[in-house]
Amino acid sequence: MNGKPKLALYWACSCGGCDVALLDTGAKILELAGRYEIVLWPILVDAKEHSVEGMADASIDLCLFNGAIKNENDERMARLLRAKSKVLVSLGACSQLGGVLGLANLTRTAEMLETVYLKAPGLDNPEGTLPMKRTKVPEGELGLPGLLEKVRGLPAVVPVDYVVPGCPPEPARLVEVIDALLAGNLPPKGAVLGASEKALCSTCTRQRRGLKVERFTRRYRLDAPDENLCFLEQGLLCLGPVTRSGCGEACLKSNMPCRGCYGPTSGVLDAGGAMVGVLASLMAQDSPEAVAEAVAGLDDPAGMNYLFSVASSLLREAR
Amino acid sequence: MKLVGFLCNWCSYEASMGAGGRRLPIPSDIVFVRVMCSGMVNPQAVLAAFADGADGVLILGCHPGSCHYVDGNLQAQRRVGLIRALLKDYGVNPERLGLDWASASEGERFAQLVQEFHARMVALGPQTQPLVLGEPPVEGVL
Numbered sequence: 001m002n003g004k005p006k007l008a009l010y011w012a013c014s015c016g017g018c019d020v021a022l023l024d025t026g027a028k029i030l031e032l033a034g035r036y037e038i039v040l041w042p043i044l045v046d047a048k049e050h051s052v053e054g055m056a057d058a059s060i061d062l063c064l065f066n067g068a069i070k071n072e073n074d075e076r077m078a079r080l081l082r083a084k085s086k087v088l089v090s091l092g093a094c095s096q097l098g099g100v101l102g103l104a105n106l107t108r109t110a111e112m113l114e115t116v117y118l119k120a121p122g123l124d125n126p127e128g129t130l131p132m133k134r135t136k137v138p139e140g141e142l143g144l145p146g147l148l149e150k151v152r153g154l155p156a157v158v159p160v161d162y163v164v165p166g167c168p169p170e171p172a173r174l175v176e177v178i179d180a181l182l183a184g185n186l187p188p189k190g191a192v193l194g195a196s197e198k199a200l201c202s203t204c205t206r207q208r209r210g211l212k213v214e215r216f217t218r219r220y221r222l223d224a225p226d227e228n229l230c231f232l233e234q235g236l237l238c239l240g241p242v243t244r245s246g247c248g249e250a251c252l253k254s255n256m257p258c259r260g261c262y263g264p265t266s267g268v269l270d271a272g273g274a275m276v277g278v279l280a281s282l283m284a285q286d287s288p289e290a291v292a293e294a295v296a297g298l299d300d301p302a303g304m305n306y307l308f309s310v311a312s313s314l315l316r317e318a319r
Numbered sequence: 320m321k322l323v324g325f326l327c328n329w330c331s332y333e334a335s336m337g338a339g340g341r342r343l344p345i346p347s348d349i350v351f352v353r354v355m356c357s358g359m360v361n362p363q364a365v366l367a368a369f370a371d372g373a374d375g376v377l378i379l380g381c382h383p384g385s386c387h388y389v390d391g392n393l394q395a396q397r398r399v400g401l402i403r404a405l406l407k408d409y410g411v412n413p414e415r416l417g418l419d420w421a422s423a424s425e426g427e428r429f430a431q432l433v434q435e436f437h438a439r440m441v442a443l444g445p446q447t448q449p450l451v452l453g454e455p456p457v458e459g460v461l
Binding site: 273 | 400
């Protein structure tokens, strides 16, 4: 209408953190809003999903899509926005890898619904109400989109042009991405924006001493890990060896090990598989019994090693 | 059955040559991959084998204490323990990943280990990858 290029922002199965990270870019977001006409942004503008349906194919110049694909509507919007957008950017860990939501893939959907709505501690649901696809109310019938069998990332559903990792993406890196988008200064399609090609260990300043680990533990069980020493050598699972650097290392600076939200480096096929190599080299155990005991002592092996990447792991179709 | 076996260059691969030379029966539905050491079998390669439809993966190395690279087989032992933990969380029977040892002169032991592993996998049946939602608790739920 006003001759500006069109921008769409959408959240699928998402916590809203990516939108908050975009707002945290401060004045940069105003620059983006000044340059583009925002045709869709559920958290901020009034446009509705159906207004996108009426648009011509490839009429949106840029779409930033965050959140995983968890229900039928997420998938419908992913396909719709792919068709309507010239450039589709997958924003954040959920969109890139399935994110934390992908952990649902380690459980059957029926089991998950039962736990969440009927069994979880602290529930107040005496009538055992469950979310239904169709619900009759005095005014008519209400509908909810059905859950899909598996949580997936956006690239597993439609082709994407760029990926911006992070949970959420660091605002400082988002500013760089927005600047590159505004300047039309983009790398070849398929590139990862706003992150480094190197692993987090390559920029981590913590010291390694070549120690072996008798037992892995969790951060909350330790009062205070040494701030100058490698987390792994202190027995804490840190996904730094397999995770992209470029996040600004907020976790490491707060004395928290890396959880892998920036996703595997391009050389890593499967975060958990690569971490097995790392952990095996650190473990001191030499006998089958000692190995079995050490492994049995690990809390939630898949959940910890694939915190953000179950939905894009090699075994994603296994369960 | 679709099975994959990783054999180390110095012991278990030599053992397989011995088994072959003596015409010992080896199940035909296992594909062997020769690697320099059991300790260099990348865990991602094991997971990729399962992702590509393998029903079982068997890693055979030198006996503990006899590794050509001193302790590569012990590294393999730790890796296998950890991979099994991941398999379990994903609902794959951890016994589908086997680890054992055969020295260069143990052709018969090699044939026996492979036959036994094959029989265990046949008993477990194919590693199906069920994409099922499970039973919905009530009709019409999400």
